[in-house]
Amino acid sequence: MTDTRSLAACTDAVILVGGKGTRLRPLTNTIPKPMLPVAGYPFLQHLLARIREAGMTHVVLGTSFKAEFFEEFFGDGHDLGLEIEYVVEDQPLGTGGGIRNVLDHLRHERAMVFNGDVLGGTDLEAVLRTHVDNDAEVTLHLLQVADPRAFGCVPTDADGRVTDFLEKTEDPPTDQINAGCYVFQRSVIAEIPADKVVSVEREVFPALLERDARVYGHVDQAYWRDLGTPADFVRGSSDLVRGIAPSPLIAGRHGEALVDPSAGVAGGVLLLGGTVVGRGAEIGAGARVDTSVILEGVVIEPGATVERCVIAAGARIGARAQLTDAVVGEGAVIGARCELIGGARVWPGVQIPDGGLRFSPDI
Incomplete structure (x- = not known):
């Protein structure tokens, strides 16, 4: 039997990163979602x-x-020990069309395909082994979840072979959902129509089952989170810092906070919940920052409270301001004693004066 490392060396990795990240605006106004810093590195670098x-x-x-x-x-990937090629879609082609679009750049007969939005912890070598051991044409990473009603379900038989692809239903027959990571044989990718918008979930996979293709599932309960919303983005970053989600980039550096060495953190500051403090950021005395992502050059003035927020580069949070579940765009200014809660989003460059936005009658 070929060892798994040899199998991996003969497998292309394909990452689909073409989305606009609209649910994360204004963070993605100028930066593609996979390049947003998560736990001190662009999200894509962790993958x-x-x-x-x-x-x-x-x-x-x-x-x-x-x-x-x-x-x-990333350049050619040499600094990461990789060889990276780039294929640009002139028009978005969907998941299936995006996979087909890279066909001419594949070097091997097997490719592992990743959704660039997902922070995952599954054992990639084990997924690959499942694919090869079953002589599969396609293998899907299937995640067992407590409540599968919000997802499409993928039942499998006793041998792990996929039997159906089901849309969201109130009474799902299985707890297994599609986790957005696949292994494809090159021959299957070649069957996808070129230069067309194609969905793997709604078109490619059902067609494979119809012709009785060998489609298998690799089932586990690994860490998994789609970082598509601000709440999930913050939680994913926190989970990386605290070691709940795996990443080789921060192995051995887990804790309540990850602070760049160039950041300035004054006395009496509380950094909690897997908070990240980026390069050159300054946090004033008595501030409390909990489960948040503080990017490069941010200033948080004394006594401010920031909880479950993303504060983009160069923004300033005024003294004794209170921010909960908010997103603050690049270079924005939140005045002293302001209150931002419950999904508030401040666009880049906006300036809110001292006390200019609050929910309580007096603070």
């Missing part, structure tokens, strides 16, 4: 590190929105 750790070295990024960001940052 690339896991791919490298599993033994895959050739990566193809399927890009569309702000495609130039990826190549400018």
Whole structure:
């Protein structure tokens, strides 16, 4: 039997990163979602590190929105121990079309495909082993969840072979959902129509079952989170810092906070819940920052409270301001004693004066 590391070395990694990240605006107004800093690194870098750790070295990024960001940052991948190629979709092609669009850049007969929005912890080598052991044409990573009603369900038989793809239902027959990570044989990718919008979930997979293709599931209960919303983005970053979600990039550095060495944190500051403090940020005395992402150059003045928030680069939070479940765009200014709660989003460059927004009658 071929060892799993050898299998990984002969497997292409394909990452689909073409989405616009609209649910994370205004953070994604200028930066593609996979490049947003999570636990001190662009989110995509955590995934690339896991791919490298599993033994895959050739990566193809399927890009569309702000495609130039990826190549400018990662280059050819040499610094990460990878070989990275970039394929740009002129028009978004959907998941199936995006996979088909990279076909000419694949080097091997097998490709592991990742959704660039998902923070995952599954054992990639084990998924690959499941695929090869079953002589599968396609293998899906299937996640067991407590409440599968909000997801499409993927039942399997006693041998792990996929029997159906079901839309969301109030009475799901299985707790297994599609986790957005697949292993494809190259021959299957070649069957997808070129230059067309195609969905793997609604078109490719059902068609494979119809022709009785060998489609299998690798089932586990690994860490999994789609970072598509501000709440999930903050929680994913927190889980990385606290070691709940795995990443080779911060192994051995887990705790209540991850603070860049260049940041200034005054006395009496409380940093809790897996908070990240970015390069050159300054946090004033007596401030409390809990389960938040504080990006480069942010200033949080004394006595402010920031909880479950993302504060973008160069923003300023005034003294004794209180922010909960908020997103503050680049360079915005939140005046002293302001209150932002419950999903508030401040666009880049906006300035709210001292006491200019609050929910309590007096603070």
